[in-house]
Amino acid sequence: MVFFLMILAGTAAATVLGVLRVPTMGDWRGRMRWGLAGALAFAGVDHLMTPDRYTRMIEPFLPFPEAIVLVTGLLEIAGALGLLIPRTRRLAAVLLAVYFVAVLPANVSNIVNGIRFEGLPTGDWYYWLRLVFQVPIIAWTLYVGGIWPRREASRVSRA
Template sequence: MNRRSLSRIVLAVLYAVAGVLHLAAPHPFVAIVPPWVPWPAPVVMLTGLAELAGAAGLLQPLSPGLRKAAGWGLAAYALCVWPANVQHMLIDLAQPGTGLGLGYHVPRLALQPVLVWWPLWAAAITDWPWRRRRA
């Protein structure tokens, strides 16, 4: 199994678990939706469905086009939920002694670009930062 295939499997498992959590236990996710986002509970439900769809798309063995669509979708998803991660940090910082500290939030926000890039690489949309080997 090559690195991309393994990455697709790992991402699919992570996103499938996250999707199930968004649907089965939405409260923690609803609590960090920024106030400017309308209808937080339905939005969290839709994000869970998007995660499950992306996970399923990454695992399609005979459809590179569907895998690429899933890669684009999950990259866009990671970008779109970034404000919720910022909101989560702001909520926690406003309540000292509760929630998660900067030791969690700063690396989490700093790694968000990796969560945008990873599905693009795993779905073979980009080779960056590595180059394709020429035959």
């Protein structure tokens, strides 16, 4: 849920910059893209800087939890960059949506195993709500990548 709030904050900042006529902010989809990219970059760097926070989420049967956390952090940073490059935007959005589905087991593990994070609420309600927020994050990702819904201008007329 904090990640979703980071996306919203980044989008708000991009909107302010758009009002100030910063040209790269573009339309709403572009501002939302910057918000998601900023949240991903922040989360990716956090994975690299504080890996111990995330290794607790890795199921015990998976080998090399530190390497998994490192790779996921790098994937988040790469996904953020990929969203900002027009040529790679669609691919990045699809791969990030797959990534967000792939990390669902870690979020479920938090709930089942009672894993709690410093600075976040300790109640189960927060972790269930966090799990629910994966759905709008995936939808947001597909939207800013131009995957869903398809823009009218990109549809081919068969008249």
